[in-house]
Amino acid sequence: xxxxxxxxxxxxxxxxxxxxxxxxxxxxxxxxxxxxxxxxxxxxxxxxxxxxxxxxxxxxxxxxxxxxxxxxxxxxxxxxxxxxxxxxxxxxxxxxxxxxxxxxxxxxxxxxxxxxxxxxxxxxxxxxxxxxxxxxxxxxxxxxxxxxxxxxxxxxxxxxxxxxxxxxxxxxxxxxxxxxxxxxxxxxxxxxxxxxxxxxxxxxxxxxxxxxxxxxxxxxxxxxxxxxxxxxxxxxxxxxxxxxxxxxxxxxxxxxxxxxxx
DNA sequence: ACTAATGTTGTAGG
DNA sequence: GCCTACAACATTAG
Numbered sequence: 001x002x003x004x005x006x007x008x009x010x011x012x013x014x015x016x017x018x019x020x021x022x023x024x025x026x027x028x029x030x031x032x033x034x035x036x037x038x039x040x041x042x043x044x045x046x047x048x049x050x051x052x053x054x055x056x057x058x059x060x061x062x063x064x065x066x067x068x069x070x071x072x073x074x075x076x077x078x079x080x081x082x083x084x085x086x087x088x089x090x091x092x093x094x095x096x097x098x099x100x101x102x103x104x105x106x107x108x109x110x111x112x113x114x115x116x117x118x119x120x121x122x123x124x125x126x127x128x129x130x131x132x133x134x135x136x137x138x139x140x141x142x143x144x145x146x147x148x149x150x151x152x153x154x155x156x157x158x159x160x161x162x163x164x165x166x167x168x169x170x171x172x173x174x175x176x177x178x179x180x181x182x183x184x185x186x187x188x189x190x191x192x193x194x195x196x197x198x199x200x201x202x203x204x205x206x207x208x209x210x211x212x213x214x215x216x217x218x219x220x221x222x223x224x225x226x227x228x229x230x231x232x233x234x235x236x237x238x239x240x241x242x243x244x245x246x247x248x249x250x251x252x253x254x255x256x257x258x259x260x261x262x
Numbered sequence: 263a264c265t266a267a268t269g270t271t272g273t274a275g276g
Numbered sequence: 277g278c279c280t281a282c283a284a285c286a287t288t289a290g
Contacts, residue, residue, distance in 0.1 A: 003268055032285070058269080075269055076287075088287085106286050108269060120270095144279060153270085160268055209268060210289080229268090250281070252266080 002073040004128065004158030005201035005222065006212050007058050010079055013215035014100065015053040017081045018062070022096040023048045030090035032107040033077075044113055045069075045093070057124045057157025070118035074108030081215045105211075124157035128194050131156065136191045140179045146190075147175035148249040159194065162207055162229045165254045167194045169228045174262040175246070175253045200225065228254040 002010070026045040028034040034041055044067075052063035060079065062069040071079065080101045085092060091102030091111055102111060112118065126135065139155055140146075149155045150164040159167070168175050170193035173186055182190070206212060206220030209230070213219050223230075227237050232245040236256040244257050 006268070072269085074285095075267070104286095105288070106267090106269095108285065108287095110270090142278080148280080151269090162268055207268070212268070251269095 002058060002075075002077065002206075002212060003160035003163050004055075004058060004198055005163070006206035006220065007055050007060060007073065007158070008202050009206045009214045009220060010073070011053055011055045011060055013218075014079055014081050017098055017215070018050045018053050018095070018100065021050050021098065023050070023064075024094045024096055026091070026093045028091050028111070030104070030107050033090045033102065033104055033109055034111050041111075041113055056121050057127070057153055058160070059118070059121050059124075061118065061121060067113055067115045068118055070110070070112050070114065070121055071102070072110045072120075074104060074106065074110070076106045076211045077102065077104040077109030078211070078213060079215055080213075080217060082217055123154060125152070125154045126156060128156045128158055129198055131191070133188060133191055137184065137187045140182060140187055142179050144179055145175065145248060146173060146177045146179045146182065147251075147253055149179045151249055151251065156194075158198070161251050161253075162209075162226070163194070163197055163201065165229045166197050166226060169255060169260060170197055172259050172261075174260045175248050175255050177262060228256065230254070 023045050026042045028038040028041060048064040048066055050062060051065060054061045058072060060071040081098060085101060088103050088105040089101050090104055093100040147164055150159050171190040173190055201222040204220055204222040207222040208219035209223055228243050231243045232254060233242050236243055236259060239258050241256055241258040243254055246253050
């Protein structure tokens with residue numbers, strides 16, 4: 001479910017309810033979401049105060065008075081400040097005022113505590129909304145296909161399959177193009193496209209394809225603006241050519257063969 | 263029954 | 277080291 005715009009929307013929806021709250025107790029039920037000793041994690045969190053709630057790439061980073069919680073939503077994870085536990089609830093945080101539930105049917109998400117800065121977050125590339133053009137172009141100097149690079153969280157942190165495809169379409173770049181061979185103009189266009197797509201998606205609360213909702217259970221609406229993702233066979237909004245779907249980096253990749261020449 | 267799904271990681275081979 | 281393919285993780289929906 002969650003790429004940068006969805007995670008950002010979740011953070012914005014839950015932050016006001018978490019900041020300054022104390023965690024009275026917590027419980028976890030999935031060995032996949034919370035690897036290791038789940039009871040130890042629960043007791044570690046009991047009594048902690050939430051000092052900050054932020055986002056880095058696709059991670060939700062919750063700063064505590066002792067240590068940090070890094071939450072990744074995987075494919076189907078949800079953080080909810082409303083509602084009741086269900087069969088797919090794998091984390092329950094009881095707060096001094098309110099609650100926080102972690103739901104995740106596929107259990108690809110992770111909730112991990114660390115004393116210092118979270119290791120998995122430390123390895124992430126720059127934020128796509130913050131990187132400047134010079135650094136962006138430097139980082140593009142690689143032999144990989146541009147779509148594969150956009151999915152690589154060490155290249156940029158936060159893009160996933162939807163926004164990679166939408167950004168490449170907006171920049172009129174073929175997903176199989178070699179990153180290092182993009183002209184300066186095309187690199188500039190790509191960075192701008194990423195910024196515009198992500199900002200517009202955040203403004204619309206993210207894309208709700210099947211699962212995604214924010215912390216209040218509200219879906220986003222950017223899916224109605226998708227121009228290639230999930231539109232295989234439908235006419236390109238620019239030229240009417242049927243949108244094509246191919247596999248790149250083992251992921252479905254949607255593009256217009258006429259607007260996005262190699 | 264089969265396929266694909268907003269993701270990440272580890273392994274193997276070129 | 278870089279790059280790609282593939283499997284694995286677990287569940288649901290078409």
